[in-house]
Amino acid sequence: MGKYSEETKLAVVKDYCSGTAGLKVVARRHDVDVTSLRKWVAGYRSHGAAGVREKARATYRSRPDSDRHVGLLYQRWDG
Template sequence: MGKYSEQLKLAVIEDYCSDQSGLTDTAQRHGVDVSSLRKCVAAYRVYQRKEASLL
């Protein structure tokens, strides 16, 4: 999701993580590429794990 703003990325990722919809539905709802969303979600989850381990 390199061509998308950080705000949009975070909003889409949070929507995906908080919703029961799948990647495809979430990507279509926000007009983003499914494979880009998949990569961003994976990176976000790694970041969350690292952040949680610091607490």
């Protein structure tokens, strides 16, 4: 989970989109990073509420699979 809940992100974005204050003022008002708010607003404008949801992160393979790849590289190198 990220630092901010989806509800918080959406509330901050809606506050900014209401047009009553600029990006920096809204970010300060809600104690969020300006860069984060800018990304949330862009996501909201492109995809609506879904644009501020937590993104799924890539999963990484376990170590044994990596060892298999190293073994294959050595096989190719040895000829």
